[in-house]
Amino acid sequence: MAAAAYSRVLxxxxxxxxxxxxxxxxxxxxxxxxxxxxxxxxxxxxxxxESQIGKAVKEIVEPVSPTGPGAKTADFRKILDMKDxxxxxxxxxxxxxxxxxxxxxxxxxxxxxxKPLSVSIGEGRVMVEAARKHERVVxxxxxxxxxxxxxxx
Numbered sequence: 001m002a003a004a005a006y007s008r009v010l011x012x013x014x015x016x017x018x019x020x021x022x023x024x025x026x027x028x029x030x031x032x033x034x035x036x037x038x039x040x041x042x043x044x045x046x047x048x049x050e051s052q053i054g055k056a057v058k059e060i061v062e063p064v065s066p067t068g069p070g071a072k073t074a075d076f077r078k079i080l081d082m083k084d085x086x087x088x089x090x091x092x093x094x095x096x097x098x099x100x101x102x103x104x105x106x107x108x109x110x111x112x113x114x115k116p117l118s119v120s121i122g123e124g125r126v127m128v129e130a131a132r133k134h135e136r137v138v139x140x141x142x143x144x145x146x147x148x149x150x151x152x153x
Contacts, residue, residue, distance in 0.1 A: 018087045019044035019071070019079045021100050023052035026114055027091030030141065032060050034089065034112075044071035046079045076100050080107040090114065098123040101138065105130040110137040 016039055020031045023045055034040050042061050045053045053072050061069040071079060079088065080103055088104040090097055090113040098118050104111045111131075117140045118124040131138040 014039055016040045016086050017043035017084055018089060019046065019082065019085055020056060020089045020091065021046045021076045021079060022089075022091035022093070022096075022114075023047040023049075023056040024091065027089060028056050028060055030089050030091055030112065030114070031056065035060065035064050041065060042069045043082060043085050044073070044079045045069045046071075046073050046076045048074045050074070077103070080104055080109065085109055087111065095119050098127055101127050102130040105134040105136040105138065108134065108136070112139050112141060114141045 016037070018031070018034055018040060020027050020042070023031075024047070027047075031042065035042060042065055045056050045061070047053050047056075057069055057072075071082060073079060079085065080100075087110040088100065090100045090104070090111060092100060092114075094114075094116055097113050097116070101111050101113050105127075113127075118127060127138065130136070
């Protein structure tokens, strides 16, 4: 392999390993967008509905990753226990965003969480405090406001 080719080989520290918690339509769309980035790979899928995990594997992961999604589980805590995981996409139902986000921060993972961030001001404050305390990056999805497809006003 030529020296220039070596510079294009991604090392373990150059890859971003993400897991999806909540494999419904919005979560699958988020994961699809994440996997468009060259150095991002799917490390795991989590949903209480096994059929949703199956849809994510078939529609999103298999077309881009011949090795598959890694872990598949109904328990998001097993995802957070993964040592080689960098970030978590939280795309659970709205009332279930807080706990996985806070626990992901505690586990040292960065988080992309779907909107709404929380269902109360108190929950939102707990999430912000967790991100600050554990020095994690947490982004809430507001793609309808910032996506290229949004019409100019």
